[in-house]
Amino acid sequence: MYDLLFSNISKHIILDEREAAIVQSLFKPRVLRKRQYLLQAGDISRFENFVTKGLLRAYTVDRDGDEHIAMFAMEGWWISDMFSFLTETPATQHIDALEDSEVLHIEKPDLEKLYREVPKFDRFFRILLQNAFVANQQRVIASISETAEEQYLNFIRKYPTLEQRIPHHQIASYLGITPETISRIRKQRL
């Protein structure tokens, strides 16, 4: 299961054996059943998580009890409540498993140790965060400029795999539209 992590890392930086051993020693595996929480809002997000199997989601719950999905994460993706992780304040997001899943996680003190002992991880995460920034910015633009139909069709074009694995109402919750609207869009398209 560390293979996926190493192949992910090696896309951006090259590790020697000593460094790989450090990584292996700091990332701990964790298994999650479907529906199990990895993080509950109110708790402090103490881990950065790399998904090696399955599919997770991070979401907030508003006053009306409605869920709004901040992100999905499948194999090879990272997930956390980054604000809570950085500031060590209570999380506003829940993270749970949409399928039986496995993650490799690293605690904050260990991540700091990693940055200290293998500084090129600053570069690695800098690159990941650049990509995440771009993706998030595109999502903002889509959200303020596109119709429900455009957003949905672009979503399934961009993430065909996710669209197969996720119930439609979760996609709706990610896009900020209702399941009924998705249903009607699909009807008129088939």
Next chain:
Amino acid sequence: MYDLLFSNISKHIILDEREAAIVQSLFKPRVLRKRQYLLQAGDISRFENFVTKGLLRAYTVDRDGDEHIAMFAMEGWWISDMFSFLTETPATQHIDALEDSEVLHIEKPDLEKLYREVPKFDRFFRILLQNAFVANQQRVIASISETAEEQYLNFIRKYPTLEQRIPHHQIASYLGITPETISRIRKQRL
């Protein structure tokens, strides 16, 4: 004008004199009149820009000719079309000055040189990008879960300075609502 850049940098990393000299040699100043373009969609975004004076915006224009503001940047903030900058493909965003402004910019080859010669800049930008990621994610959640009124009130609470300096219709364009709606919200609040 390099003072603001150095004080920004020193919030996250410490530079010795040699390193400061490298920074100073790689960042070039540029002056912009109000309404002047720093980047036009279609061109390749060749610079990462740090604002030392004034106020800029990045925005896209959709098929209907409507503008959607991706971000504002005032003194001490960074701005670019990051996707275009990273991939060296034509920009989808325009960047222009909302006030007479000054930026310090660095070209991509020089930024790569900076990473090579002063690797702690990987850390610096990693930290900036973490913060940007969090801010963007909160903006996405707001956009899919809040009413126009909530978004507007939270915006002026979060960015009181911007709200003073920017015409309302620009805020509307940032939030994905119309100037008329902002006008009506303000009416019923005063």
Next chain:
DNA sequence: AAAGGACCTTGATGCAGATCAAGAAATCAG
């Protein structure tokens, strides 16, 4: 100081998509 923008307000009307409701189909747990 005058003319032309840019910006803001207010009212009337329209509509995309939400909400409400209820049933059908698919999936899951025991």
Next chain:
DNA sequence: CTGATTTCTTGATCTGCATCAAGGTCCTTT
């Protein structure tokens, strides 16, 4: 295998905000 839950669909109705339109004020430029 069976009841329960989750997911999806379809129709009827409602509503927040957009759109359209017009007038007023302020700011720039000459």
